[in-house]
Amino acid sequence: MKYHILFGLLSAELGLLATLHLQSAPSAERLQSELADKRALVSKLGLTDLALWTEARYTRHPSQADRFAAFQDFPSSIEHFPAGSIIAPPEPLRMPVGAGSAPSRHRDP
Amino acid sequence: MGSYHLGRHLKILEFALSSMLRRRTKNLGLVLVFAALVFLLSSIVFLTGALRTEALATLEASPQLLVQRAMAGRHALIPLGYGELIARLPGVGSVTPRYWGYYYDIYTGANYTLLGIGDQGLESPGSTPLRLVEGSFIMPGQRRVCLIGEGVAEVRGTRIGGMVSLRDARGWMQEYEVIGLFASPSRLLTNDLILLPEADLKAHFGMPDDRATDLMVEVYNPHEVDNISRKILERLPDARPISHAEIQRTYETLFNWRGGLLLAMFLGAMAAFMILAWDKATGLSADERREIGILKAIGWETSDILELKLWEGAALALVAFLAGVTAGYAHVQRFGAELLMPVLEGWSTLFPAIDLAPRIDPYALGVLFSLTVVPYIVATVVPSWKAAITDPDRVMRAS
Known part of the structure; x- marks a missing residue:
């Protein structure tokens, strides 16, 4: 009977999922027991955000980001807004380093 | 009477499984693709769920009200x-x-x-x-x-x-x-x-x-936080109050599988799945058409053929769905969502190792089920229904 094999397969999959879930219980319990300590730390230091992404202000502290949180100050940051691929960089940035104040485009004839 | 009906359904299921086994390579391929897509989608659901739970539980103790100052549209001392x-x-x-x-x-x-x-x-x-x-x-x-x-x-x-x-x-x-x-x-x-x-x-x-940098304000009655924020803004128009509820909402939104970068991945996988389902829905193979024609010619009712196709779709979709969800859970719980971490890390030089305890969220899994299994079954049944209501002779000749 092939349907026995199908039901057996489905039961095995459900059993495996249940086993994995049960195995994660100690880890969930440990995280739960650490929760009070973490909350004490958050409360003592007045923390507001997770230290997940440190590359920019609004990713390090998403809850504290400026209302206009477009690209903020971070050294060597790379453009990531669609507008940035349309708008050319300003003239001074296009000048080679040490080129002085006379851009080649405006050279006298 | 009841056992007669049950026996009839089981026989149709048995026939459906035999029919699937005849096309085992194609069906195995479908199971693998289906399971891979569900694996990706469920990994996202489990990962974001675990992160959201951790963030909301931990930041429960964050300040009730923060007051910052905004100058020229940005945060100032x-x-x-x-x-x-x-x-x-x-x-x-x-x-x-x-x-x-x-x-x-x-x-x-x-x-x-x-x-x-x-x-x-x-x-x-x-x-x-x-x-x-x-x-x-x-x-x-x-x-x-x-x-x-x-x-x-x-x-x-x-x-x-x-x-x-x-x-x-x-x-x-x-x-x-x-x-x-x-x-x-x-x-x-x-x-x-x-x-x-x-x-x-x-x-x-x-x-x-x-x-x-900013001020941490204690409010005696938590229900008064919004009221106090309003009063602060009346007196200090350049202040920017950020309440505890706003912090929680930020993380609720950030780690929601319905938003952000993870949504982009989610939508990509969903689009791939829809193409798979569409491909299935837009045509039956010549073999499948011939099979339906023969069954109709030997006396099968249209409803029997629909049930046969329903079983075929359901068996394949359920096996693949459970395999994908189980693999997704193991991926997040056992392997720390290794395949998704590079996306999550982005350019962070200091990305912390995360200890995840994924939770089985019936709502999210229900949504996933209805977005994958249900369309797949519909996509299997609809073309078969079209073939089943056509004259068997025409179906067989056309195939």
Whole structure:
């Protein structure tokens, strides 16, 4: 009977999922027991955000980001807004380093 | 009567499975693609669920109300005089200035968060020693010492007793002795953190004495937070109150599988799945058409053929769905969502190792089920129904 094999397969999959879930219980319990300590730390230091992404202000502290949180100050940051691929960089940035104040485009004839 | 009906359904199921086994290569391929898509989608659901649960539970203890100052559309240092004004509002308890800022470490390419803690915070009544700190905590009056997060300790290659040197606002290198480490269970909160005595932090950033980064406001009645925020804005139009509920909402939205970058991945996988289902829906193979024609010719009813196709679709979809969900759960629980981590990490130099305890969310899995299994079954049944209501002779000749 092939349907026995199908039901057996489905039961095995459900059993495996249940086993994995049960195995994660100690880890969930440990995280739960650490929760009070973490909350004490958050409360003592007045923390507001997770230290997940440190590359920019609004990713390090998403809850504290400026209302206009477009690209903020971070050294060597790379453009990531669609507008940035349309708008050319300003003239001074296009000048080679040490080129002085006379851009080649405006050279006298 | 009941057993007759059950037996009939089981026989149709048996026939459906035999029919699928005849096309085993194609069906195995479908199971693998289906399971792979469900694996990706369920990994996203489990990962975001685990992160959201952790963030909301941990940040439950975050300040009730923060008041920042906005100048020219961006965050600016707030005068301490604002705090005195806020403290006079009815319903407001203490107002504590917070001193913090960012430090870009040119040597490691990492950004640290520098946080100052004042004697007031160190001596807060009823405070218990922090268990997530190895070594010692800053004592009142102590200077030139720091506590650092695990990520900072790793990139700077230092431990308790070592030194951390940072360039201050005047360009001078300042050295701070590491007296404590934030233990690893707290790394999701403290990975990039350097905790300094408040006076050292102010001197480091060159902050004026009458300014703080922002103000932490205690509100006696939590239901009054919005009301107090409104009163603060009436008196201080350049202030920006951020309530505890807003912080929680930020993380609720951030780690929602229906938003952000993860939604982009989710939609990509869904689009792939829809193409698979569409391909299935737009045509039956010649073999399948011939099979339906023969079954109709030997006396099968249209409803029997629909049931046969329903079983075929359901068997394949259920096996693949459960396999995908199980693999997705194992991926997040056992392997720390290794395949998704590069996307989540982005350009973070100091991304913390995350200990995840995925939760089976019936709502999210229900949505996933209805977005994958249901369309697949519909896509299997509809073309078969079209073939089944056509004259068997025409179906067989056409195939």
